[in-house]
Amino acid sequence: MIAHLRGRLIAKQPGQAIVEAGGVGYDVAISVPTFTTLPSLGAEVSLHIHTQVSEDQIALFGFLQSEEKRLFEKLIIVSGVGPKLAIKILSGIDPERVVQAIRGQDHAQLVRIPGVGKKLAERLVVELKDKLDDFAVAPVQTSVQGPAVDDVLSALINLGYQRPAAEKAIEQSVAKDAALAKDFDGLFRAALKVIR
Numbered sequence: 001m002i003a004h005l006r007g008r009l010i011a012k013q014p015g016q017a018i019v020e021a022g023g024v025g026y027d028v029a030i031s032v033p034t035f036t037t038l039p040s041l042g043a044e045v046s047l048h049i050h051t052q053v054s055e056d057q058i059a060l061f062g063f064l065q066s067e068e069k070r071l072f073e074k075l076i077i078v079s080g081v082g083p084k085l086a087i088k089i090l091s092g093i094d095p096e097r098v099v100q101a102i103r104g105q106d107h108a109q110l111v112r113i114p115g116v117g118k119k120l121a122e123r124l125v126v127e128l129k130d131k132l133d134d135f136a137v138a139p140v141q142t143s144v145q146g147p148a149v150d151d152v153l154s155a156l157i158n159l160g161y162q163r164p165a166a167e168k169a170i171e172q173s174v175a176k177d178a179a180l181a182k183d184f185d186g187l188f189r190a191a192l193k194v195i196r
Contacts, residue, residue, distance in 0.1 A: 028062035032091035146181025169194040
């Protein structure tokens with residue numbers, strides 16, 4: 001089984017990366033957090049890989065962080081959670097917040113993730129709350145506040161960007177210039193530069 005893959009990044013989009021190693025292009029499913037931290041095309045990339053073998057295909061799921069891969073492998077042992085849904089969960093909110101929500105039995109936080117309903121949220125908590133003790137979790141950072149922040153976030157989501165990527169772009173823009181939190185046009189332009 002493939003457990004690690006290092007090669008040249010030849011294509012990337014939310015949910016997918018193609019890595020060329022030894023003359024072969026490997027199609028790897030990825031989460032949004034992994035996508036947003038991938039290097040530029042043509043650069044070398046190193047991914048932790050989970051190989052999923054089924055009757056009709058072999059699928060590769062890649063992660064830049066080994067912690068994210070470990071959490072993915074915990075999620076797919078829950079009944080009703082396949083690899084694609086696990087990637088969707090990890091794309092919906094940061095892995096640290098997933099761990100905190102499960103440990104804290106925060107069903108409301110889990111239900112906000114696309115693809116997770118009330119019953120699945122309950123199953124995630126019941127089946128995983130005692131199995132995530134070895135995950136280090138940093139305190140949740142308060143998200144950026146300001147009159148322009150919500151409007152820019154909404155505008156980016158309406159343009160088709162994923163919420164986690166949009167939030168990260170806004171946070172990075174405001175970190176560089178705190179005044180942007182009050183300036184819709186400035187923050188919108190700055191966030192677009194970061195997210196592209």
